[in-house]
Each structure stands twice: as C-alpha cells, then as structure tokens.
Amino acid sequence: MTAHARFSINQQTVKQLPLPELVETCADLGVRNVGLWREPVRAYGLEASAALVRDAGLTVTTLCRGGFLTASEPGARKAALADNRRAIDEAAALGTRVLVLVSGGLPDGERDLRAARERVADALAELAPYAGRSGIRLAIEPLHPMFASDRCVVSTLAQALDLAERFPAEQVGVCVDTYHVWWDDQAPAALDRAGAGGRIATFQLADWITPLPAGVLNGRGQLGDGAIDLAWWRERADANGYDGPIEVELFNDELWAGDGRKLLATTAERFARYV
Template sequence: MSDLARFSINQMTVRQLPLPRLVEECVRLGVPGVGLWREPVAEYGLEATAQLVRDAGLAVTTLCRGGFFTTATDLDDNRAAVDEAATLGTDTLVLVSGGLPPGVKDLAAARSRIAGALAELVPYAAGRGVRLAIEPLHPMYAADRCAVSTLDQALALARPFAPSEVGVVVDTYHVWWDDHAPAAVARAGAEGRVHAFQVADWTTPLPAGVLTGRGPLGDGVIDLRAWRERVDASGYTGPIEVELFNDTLWSRDGVDVLEETARRYVEHVL
C-alpha cells in the first residue's frame, strides 16, 4: 500500500492552486483524495468540479462546510451544502456550528440552537446520503465561530441520531490540548461516528485573528503520530486530511507546498 493511500489534501492548504491544477498535481503525486470548500467549488462550477475529480479518479473526502446554525435564520444554505456534497460524490459534510449570536452571552443556549438545527437538517441530509460531521473547534473560537469546543460536546450533539447520519470531525489542531479527547475519540470510533480525521500542527505565537496560523506538520507541539494511532485504534480506517490555514504556506508555490505536505505527512503522521 502506498504511503499516501489514506492521504487527502484539503483544498484550503493550497488554496493558491486553481482546481484543475490541484487535481492534476494530486494525480501526478499519487494523492488519492481531496477535501473541498464550497466557495472555490462554486467559482469553478459545481458540476464542472464534480466531473473534474470524477474523471481524475480522486475521492472527495469532505466538503467544508455547513453550519453556522446559531446565526442562520433558516437552513436553506445548509440544504444547498448537502446537495453540493451529494453532487461532488462525498458522503461527508463538515459542520462548523457557529458561535454566539450578536448580543447573546449564553453558550448553552447556542448549543441548544445547534441541536435544534441538526434535528431539522438530518432527514434532508440522510435522504441524500450525506453524513453531517460536527467539528469541534478550539475554545478560542467559541465566541465567534463555534460554540462546540470539545469532542464530548460534539458527540453529545450527535447522539440523538444514527451514526450514519451524524458524526464528528477529529482535527488535531482543535482537540490536542483536551485531556478528555482521547477517551472521546475511542467512544466516537466505537459508535462509528468518526466521520473525518484532519491533521494540523500547533505553532506559536498565534497570528492576529488566530485563523491563519495552523502549523505545517512537524513544526509544532502536537504529537501527530500519537493522535493518528489513537484515531486508528478507535477503528477508523478512512482518509487523513491535511487542512492548514497558513499565511506563509499561501504565499509560496502551491505545488511545492503540496509536495512538502505529502512528505511531512509520511514523516510525522504515518
């Protein structure tokens, strides 16, 4: 089995690469999967993207993202995201659930609102063969992006639904600090709810806004191999997606970054 058999490159890691170039380079390097984002997919065209990846034999490991339930007035945009996932041939829509609505200081209420939105969205997604994957985000995003800060919270939100309908994303960047996360990973795996596994490293100092400082694999403090082994031990056998938002990487040649990321994946994650 190739070292890259489970490797998937999230499009945002090399967002400087236009879709056709990304697909071409993935094929050349033997990268079997890509995680896509709605905005660049829409820019290139949904159907055109679906055909591009299908013709290249690439798996779409995830589509990012639905969610932002706490500030949305309806679920139209989330239903559209489900449809796009189905068209792209991925079974996994990543959900970033949303933070506190303006003027609201009640995180528990925000989480309840997320639970309510899920209940409404699940039948629609299930009908289209798309699993909703709740991604806990690091607590530093709790206010403005995601009131779901831990795997325990994500699993609690998933529990009312079948594992084939709702699961979680394990992303090392968001959960590495949490001493409850290893047990949560084991439980998620046992329940069949690990719907995606993403890796990024933690480097300091964090940049202003804390969005674009995800560390290249091996540059930070996360024991990435230990996390991969932990997720594997939970029974997960799916893709391992590298998702880095990083200003320095974005300023470099995209193909270089892709090649380097694949090498670092083999060195630090496998």
C-alpha cells in the same frame, strides 16, 4: 513520488492553486484524495468541479463547510437551514459522503452558550434526515475554545458527541481535527467514545505552532513544525476503528504565499514522516 494511500489534501491547504491545477498536481504526486471547499467549487461550477475530480479518479473525502446554525432570529435561522440543505446537495453532487459542520458562534449581543448549542441541535433535527436521504453524513467539528464567541460554540469533542449522539450514527458524526482538540485531556476518552459509537466521520491534521501568528485563524502549522504528537493521534483513531482518509487542513498565510505545488509535495512528504 506516490503519496500515502490515506493522505488527503484539503483544498484550503493549497488555496493558491486553482482547482484544475490542484487536480493536476494531485495526479503528478500520486495523491488520490482531496477535501473540497464550497466557495472555490461554486466559483468553478459545481457540475464542472464534480466532473473534474471524477475524471481524474480523485476521491472527495469531505466538503467544507456547512453549519453556522446558532441564529436566534427566525429569518436568519431559515436562511441558514436553506444554505445547509444546499451544502448537502452539493456534497452529494461531488460524490463525497461527509459534510463538515462548523456550528457557528454567539449571535450579536448574546452570551448563553448552552442555548446556542441547543439551537444547533434543533437545526440538526431538521437537517439530519435530509442528509440521510442523500447518503450524506454531517460531521460536527469542535473548534478550539478561542473561536467559541465568533465561529463555533462547540469547543470540545465531548460537546460534539453530545450533539451527534441525539441522531443516528449514519446521519451525524464528528470531525476530529488535531489542531482543535489536542490540548484537551478529555479528548482521548471522547475519541474512544466516538469510535465505540461509530461516530468518527472524518479525521483532520494540522500542527500547533507557537508563538501563534497574528490573526490566529490562519495559524495552523505544517505537520512536524509544532507541539502535537500527530502519530499518536492517528494511532488512537486507528485503534478506534477509523481506517479512512486523513485530511491535512492548513490555514497559514505564509504557506499560502509560496508555491502551491511545492507546498502540496511537502505536505505529502511530512505526512509520510510524521503521521
């Protein structure tokens, strides 16, 4: 089996695989692209991780994740900015050009979404030039509105673009994830807007299954198991000039409980069939 050239496996999809086994499985299946996460990379060692994927000939499509930039308390804001600078440095060391940002939720006791989004913009004003000097593009990822309070005050692709467009396109773009935007009837127009402005930094896939599993954070469905017309979204992204890797990012406890090698093979096969 040789995986489709645009297929990228996000490390979180097969998080039961240690990084060396993930790299080995990618080689066995002909997968040439991988999206990495900071925590397992840090556990294995940044330099060791970079050498491992480089020696295997893998392209690191993204690093997840930076962000969580909504703090209003000065000490917490300073710490978040420092962590994001580290994330930018890690992305550069791994050879990717894209750092995915999850903006962060409302701080405890606060209810002003607009103010929280403005603090994200203020943080980007400091981080975008730093990223640009390292050749890294920050990709703002909108998350489904059910995560607005605790994880991400940016809930729509249009909101993500409103933030990104304040900065040069080569420094700040958006991450389009079908799981988070498929429900929004304004998202196709926002995707067109992102394409026209050269803002599509990365494109991710997961399906929406119902009923949602307990603990909705880990409720992403395997490709083809849910309600999203994945091929339509891929075609719309293509039509808007996105011709890069397409990551499959699944958070699913049931999938994680199984064999990681089989899961990766199944995901690659589903990509070819449904995307």
